[in-house]
Structures are given as structure tokens and as C-alpha cells.
Amino acid sequence: MSENVIIIGAGCAGYTAAIYTARANLTPLVITGSQIGGQLTTTTEVENFPGFPEGIMGPDLMFRMQEQAEKFGTRFAYEDVISVIKDESTGLFTIKTSSQEYQSKTVIVATGASARYPDIEGEEKLIGHGLTACATCDGAFYRDVPVAVVGGGDSACEEAAFLTRFASKVYLIHRRDTLRASRIMAERTLANEKITPVWNSVISGYITDDKGEVDGAILTDTRTGATSELPLKCVFMAIGHTPNSSFLGDLVDRDSAGYIMRTPGLMATKTPGLFAAGDVADPHYRQAISSAGMGCSAAIEAERYIMGH
Numbered sequence: 582m583s584e585n586v587i588i589i590g591a592g593c594a595g596y597t598a599a600i601y602t603a604r605a606n607l608t609p610l611v612i613t614g615s616q617i618g619g620q621l622t623t624t625t626e627v628e629n630f631p632g633f634p635e636g637i638m639g640p641d642l643m644f645r646m647q648e649q650a651e652k653f654g655t656r657f658a659y660e661d662v663i664s665v666i667k668d669e670s671t672g673l674f675t676i677k678t679s680s681q682e683y684q685s686k687t688v689i690v691a692t693g694a695s696a697r698y699p700d701i702e703g704e705e706k707l708i709g710h711g712l713t714a715c716a717t718c719d720g721a722f723y724r725d726v727p728v729a730v731v732g733g734g735d736s737a738c739e740e741a742a743f744l745t746r747f748a749s750k751v752y753l754i755h756r757r758d759t760l761r762a763s764r765i766m767a768e769r770t771l772a773n774e775k776i777t778p779v780w781n782s783v784i785s786g787y788i789t790d791d792k793g794e795v796d797g798a799i800l801t802d803t804r805t806g807a808t809s810e811l812p813l814k815c816v817f818m819a820i821g822h823t824p825n826s827s828f829l830g831d832l833v834d835r836d837s838a839g840y841i842m843r844t845p846g847l848m849a850t851k852t853p854g855l856f857a858a859g860d861v862a863d864p865h866y867r868q869a870i871s872s873a874g875m876g877c878s879a880a881i882e883a884e885r886y887i888m889g890h
């Protein structure tokens with residue numbers, strides 16, 4: 582028997598799609614992958630999700646979303662999807678995990694995008710403790726203290742400019758001696774008095790305080806190999822994201838950075854019945870609330886697709 586909707590991913594987009602499709606009586610199945618609750622389970626306080634004026638811990642918010650989806654009859658399979666194919670003659674999708682195969686009339690892909698980190702020793706433990714990849718999310722926690730952005734592209738420049746609203750000083754650490762951001766963005770960044778470029782440098786280690794929070798970075802000069810210490814309270818990585826969509830093969834088109842391309846204004850992809858929501862299809866915002874919004878839209882589009890077929 583085929584499912585109506587299979588939602589791949591259990592983050593803000595996946596859970597919201599589940600709430601909507603469950604309330605539409607489509608009895609969705611969510612295949613969660615290994616990170617149940619998604620990226621927000623890796624952070625502490627979330628202050629910008631509407632409805633929580635006092636803030637809410639990331640894992641608590643995601644647990645509440647899961648509970649809400651369950652309340653309306655969502656089912657969960659705690660597995661990783663390894664491939665999705667569509668049978669054009671039946672119009673059904675086959676979703677394969679390591680242990681079984683499912684069939685579904687529609688699929689909502691909500692698998693997120695993983696921020697890239699350079700693989701420095703001890704890094705994993707510091708994510709959320711002075712190491713992050715989201716200035717919009719965490720910038721406001723670092724007021725009147727020095728911080729750094731790592732990267733040299735447009736995103737790094739945008740993050741650095743945003744952080745000047747809070748931090749006492751923003752170091753822009755880049756492995757080369759020129760930015761690869763667009764010219765106007767590079768000029769604006771270098772003209773900003775609060776931003777200090779640190780050229781030809783990479784972070785090779787972190788200094789932590791007695792609470793385990795970042796207290797400084799160890800820099801290595803990419804030309805000489807010489808090391809130095811830079812006191813700071815938070816490092817914002819801006820070296821790109823990897824959207825998690827490789828298991829979809831050619832069912833979707835991707836932009837140059839790997840994000841799933843959607844029909845403009847919709848969550849539909851080039852394959853009828855396959856929808857994409859959240860960070861995996863969003864090179865611009867990558868926020869909890871925007872992902873949730875996309876999950877809602879994808880659910881409504883999936884429901885209409887089923888009604889029309």
C-alpha cells in the first residue's frame with residue numbers, strides 16, 4: 582500500500598509539513614534521519630522563534646513540534662533515506678532506506694543544509710559554545726565583545742557587517758589576501774571601521790575558558806606557518822553549507838551551491854509530486870521560522886497535488 586505523503590527530515594520544515602498534512606487527514610510518515618529534531622537540537626537558547634517571548638531552548642522547541650505532529654497522527658521512521666525514485670507509469674515514488682522500501686504518492690524533502698566547518702580538533706564540542714555558523718541566530722548573544730567571521734565570500738561579508746551591530750570588533754579571517762566577495766561588498770566591508778581583516782590566516786585551534794566557551798582562536802599564517810593567538814568570544818564560520826540532497830539523484834535540479842531549485846514562488850520541484858522545504862532549498866534565509874513556513878507551503882501543495890491526481 583502506498584503512503585499519501587512521506588516527509589524526509591525531522592527539523593522545523595519536516596515537522597511543520599507533518600502537522601499540516603496530518604491535520605489534512607493524509608496520515609504522513611516522517612523519515613527522520615539521524616538528527617531527530619534537526620539543527621536546532623544542537624543549540625541552546627532560541628530567541629527569534631515567534632510565540633516564545635522569554636526564549637526557548639532549541640531541543641525543547643523541536644520536541645514540542647514533534648509532539649504537535651504526533652498529536653494529529655503523524656508516524657515516524659527513525660532511518661536515513663538512501664535513494665528516491667519515481668515510477669512514471671504509476672506516478673508513485675519509492676523511498677529506500679537501509680532496511681526497507683516505502684511507496685508514496687508525494688514526497689516532501691526537508692533534509693536541511695549542513696554548515697561547513699574546517700575540521701579543527703575539538704570543534705564539535707564548541708558548536709553552540711562560541712562557535713557557530715549563523716550570525717542572524719547568535720550575533721545578539723555577543724554584545725560588546727570581539728568576535729570573528731571566517732571566510733572571504735559575500736556571506737562572510739554580510740555576516741561581518743551584521744555582527745558590527747553587536748560586537749566591539751569583528752575580525753574577518755581569510756586564508757588569502759583578497760576577498761572573493763563581489764567588489765561592492767568587499768569595498769564596503771573593508772571600509773567598515775569595526776571590521777578588521779586578518780589576511781593569509783586560518784584557525785588551527787581554539788582557546789576555551791573554564792566554562793568550555795570559546796575565549797580565543799589560534800591562527801596559523803598560510804604563507805609562513807607561524808602561529809599567533811587572537812582573543813575573541815565567538816567564531817562565525819561562513820565557508821558555505823552543504824544541502825543534504827544527494828540521495829535524490831536527478832529528480833531535482835540544484836543551483837551552483839547544491840540547493841534544490843524550486844518552481845518560482847512554490848515548493849514544487851521539477852518532478853511532479855516531489856516538494857522541497859527548509860534549508861535544503863533555501864540559499865538565502867536558513868532560519869527556523871522560514872523553514873517552518875516552507876514546510877507549511879509544501880504540505881498544502883502536496884495536499885492539492887493528491888486531490889488533483
Ligand SMILES: Cc1cc2nc3c(=O)[nH]c(=O)nc-3n(C[C@H](O)[C@H](O)[C@H](O)COP(=O)(O)OP(=O)(O)OC[C@H]3O[C@@H](n4cnc5c(N)ncnc54)[C@H](O)[C@@H]3O)c2cc1C
Nearest residue numbers: 590591592593594614616619620662693859860867868869
Ligand atoms: C547552532 C545553530 C543555531 C541556530 N540557531 C537558530 C536560531 O536561533 N534561530 C533560527 O531561526 N535558526 C537557527 N538556526 C538555523 C535553523 O536551525 C535552521 O534554519 C533550521 O533548523 C532548518 O530546518 P530544516 O527543517 O530545513 O532542516 P534541519 O533542521 O537541518 O533538519 C534536517 C532533518 O533532515 C534529516 N535528514 C538529513 N538527511 C537525511 C536523510 N538522508 N534521510 C532522512 N533524513 C535526513 C535530519 O536528520 C534532520 O532531521 C541555527 C542553526 C544552528 C546549526
